[in-house]
């Protein structure tokens with residue numbers, strides 16, 4: 001599976017469907033669908049202009065690392081996030097305290113996207129409860145400061161903060177979501193958020209239980 005279709009037209013509904021299929025009935029998270037959800041989100045970000053390309057590149061890079069694991073000879077261990085964590089920890093394939101032999105472990109790579117999922121959750125919640133005169137840049141910055149920013153160096157925080165000011169206004173933003181009227185956007189956001197929150201929580205609990213929430 002190669003990443004080749006980032007420029008297809010984005011629809012929020014598609015992301016909703018992907019996150020819906022992420023969780024098994026036993027609350028396992030299917031890595032293939034998790035990655036597909038991120039690919040959809042990156043497609044959306046690519047519609048927003050080149051100022052976001054440094055963010056997009058990092059996300060694509062991390063997605064590709066996970067896809068490589070999925071398609072690799074040990075791919076059977078990467079079907080769910082739970083099986084990935086067990087396999088990599090049991091086989092000592094994760095740098096636990098400082099960066100070393102496994103800079104591309106599935107566990108550390110997914111952790112970066114997992115932290116970004118918290119940003120997304122906070123941002124979408126703000127969008128869902130926003131009004132016509134709400135400012136997307138402010139909502140995005142607030143969500144970022146409450147989540148991802150705590151894990152980023154000063155220079156990244158600065159670059160991200162600058163990019164956020166290039167976000168389009170709420171009406172254009174909603175148009176790019178490609179769902180329909182603002183009321184329909186709100187409804188789809190209302191459906192999407194609990195799914196994203198649940199995937200986030202299941203992953204957070206798994207990482208906490210295995211004491212791998214601070215992987216270098």
Ligand SMILES: CCCCCCCC/C=C\CCCCCCCC(=O)N[C@@H](COP(=O)(O)O)[C@H](O)/C=C/CCCCCCCCCCCCC
Pocket residue numbers: 012015041042044045052054055056058059112113115116119140144148156160167177216
């Ligand atoms: C439902 C639709 C509405 C919202 C759609 C949002 C679409 C967002 C798509 C992608 C989000 C980007 C995910 C970024 C992952 C960042 C992972 C990360 O933290 N990487 C850093 C650490 O990695 P290592 O060095 O430890 O390997 C890396 O240093 C980061 C580099 C790039 C800057 C990351 C800034 C993140 C800002 C996230 C907000 C994106 C705003 C998009 C605007 C809608």
